[in-house]
Amino acid sequence: MNILGIESSCDECAASIVSDGKNIKSSVIATQVDFHREYMGVVPEIASRKHTEWIQGVVEKSLEQSGLSLHDIDGIAVTQKPGLIGALLVGLSFAKGLSFSTGIPWVGVDHILAHLYAPCLEYDVEYPALGLLVSGGHTLIAKLDSIDAVSVLGATIDDACGEAFDKVAKFYEIGYPGGALIDKLSEKGNCEAFAFPKPWLHKGDDHEFDVSYSGLKTAVINQLDQFWDGKSEKSKENICASFQKTAVDMIIKPLKKAIQKTGITRLVTGGGVIANSYLRRCLLDLDGVTTYLPSMPLCTDNASMIAGLGYHYLKKGESFDYSETAESRVRRFRKCYP
Numbered sequence: 126m127n128i129l130g131i132e133s134s135c136d137e138c139a140a141s142i143v144s145d146g147k148n149i150k151s152s153v154i155a156t157q158v159d160f161h162r163e164y165m166g167v168v169p170e171i172a173s174r175k176h177t178e179w180i181q182g183v184v185e186k187s188l189e190q191s192g193l194s195l196h197d198i199d200g201i202a203v204t205q206k207p208g209l210i211g212a213l214l215v216g217l218s219f220a221k222g223l224s225f226s227t228g229i230p231w232v233g234v235d236h237i238l239a240h241l242y243a244p245c246l247e248y249d250v251e252y253p254a255l256g257l258l259v260s261g262g263h264t265l266i267a268k269l270d271s272i273d274a275v276s277v278l279g280a281t282i283d284d285a286c287g288e289a290f291d292k293v294a295k296f297y298e299i300g301y302p303g304g305a306l307i308d309k310l311s312e313k314g315n316c317e318a319f320a321f322p323k324p325w326l327h328k329g330d331d332h333e334f335d336v337s338y339s340g341l342k343t344a345v346i347n348q349l350d351q352f353w354d355g356k357s358e359k360s361k362e363n364i365c366a367s368f369q370k371t372a373v374d375m376i377i378k379p380l381k382k383a384i385q386k387t388g389i390t391r392l393v394t395g396g397g398v399i400a401n402s403y404l405r406r407c408l409l410d411l412d413g414v415t416t417y418l419p420s421m422p423l424c425t426d427n428a429s430m431i432a433g434l435g436y437h438y439l440k441k442g443e444s445f446d447y448s449e450t451a452e453s454r455v456r457r458f459r460k461c462y463p
């Protein structure tokens with residue numbers, strides 16, 4: 126079965142054709158970074174407008190690259206949630222229109238579940254597994270009984286890990302997008318120049334696998350001197366290396382706890398921050414754990430993961446009707462306090 130996947134939840138306008146949930150026949154990712162750079166962050170209105178301009182061309186290019194035509198497409202899968210609502214609606218409306226005019230069935234796909242499906246495009250993943258999703262909008266540790274039976278064990282109670290990378294990069298004028306640039310600068314830095322605090326939320330059975338990134342972000346931006354070792358240079362490289370090590374160590378600790386507590390030794394990973402070189406090293410070093418790390422283009426937003434997961438719904442004969450719409454938030458992937 127050939128599935129056309131469409132992704133437009135944030136600032137990547139992407140389409141991909143994947144057959145049988147595994148074989149990537151084409152993947153087109155048109156990034157909008159150049160249009161958001163001067164604001165050092167994604168501007169939702171610009172994102173929606175660019176998606177509107179680009180979506181048709183991106184889908185046409187994905188068909189062309191695959192050597193297939195619309196007649197060969199058995200289903201359409203599109204990101205339905207979560208994300209920027211205007212941006213989501215562009216992809217969703219395009220998918221619905223294409224489905225209506227061709228009769229090809231369509232399904233909506235959850236972007237978070239799709240990130241956790243990304244490793245399945247490259248490995249034969251077995252379940253149950255633990256899932257680690259670290260992106261610009263989410264940070265969570267979950268138990269996966271199958272590709273889409275996910276129970277959240279822990280999540281950030283405030284900022285996402287990727288968001289902290291982006292805000293630190295913005296404050297220190299490191300560039301945009303921030304995560305990959307911090308990763309690069311960290312290579313030349315001393316990760317012990319600053320001993321940033323690591324909040325540990327665990328109280329009794331509460332918050333056992335939760336994390337919090339807003340305190341770290343504040344410490345790096347507003348309280349640098351307080352955590353300085355008093356001798357290293359206060360260079361961007363040293364700030365980046367110390368921040369990156371703290372941000373990654375903070376998620377590795379509850380992850381190790383979840384592995385120990387559940388006894389599950391398979392780990393699927395996904396999301397843009399999984400591209401981080403230090404995080405990848407830590408994940409590969411986990412003792413006795415089989416870690417499925419997606420290759421770089423499958424960590425960040427792409428449409429292959431959408432087509433891949435959508436295939437499993439369409440194969441079962443599922444299809445959505447045209448009254449379905451986009452949702453910006455998915456409550457179960459977010460912690461709500463109190």
Ligand code: KG4
Binds near residue numbers: 261302303304401424
């Ligand atoms: O999964 P993604 O493309 O979009 C969301 O669903 O959020 O993730 C984007 C996030 C951004 O915060 C970006 O800074 C971060 O992933 N990122 C990285 C790296 N590459 C991308 N963070 C740390 N190190 C990297 N190498």
Ligand code: ZN
Binds near residue numbers: 236426
């Ligand atoms: Zn994403």
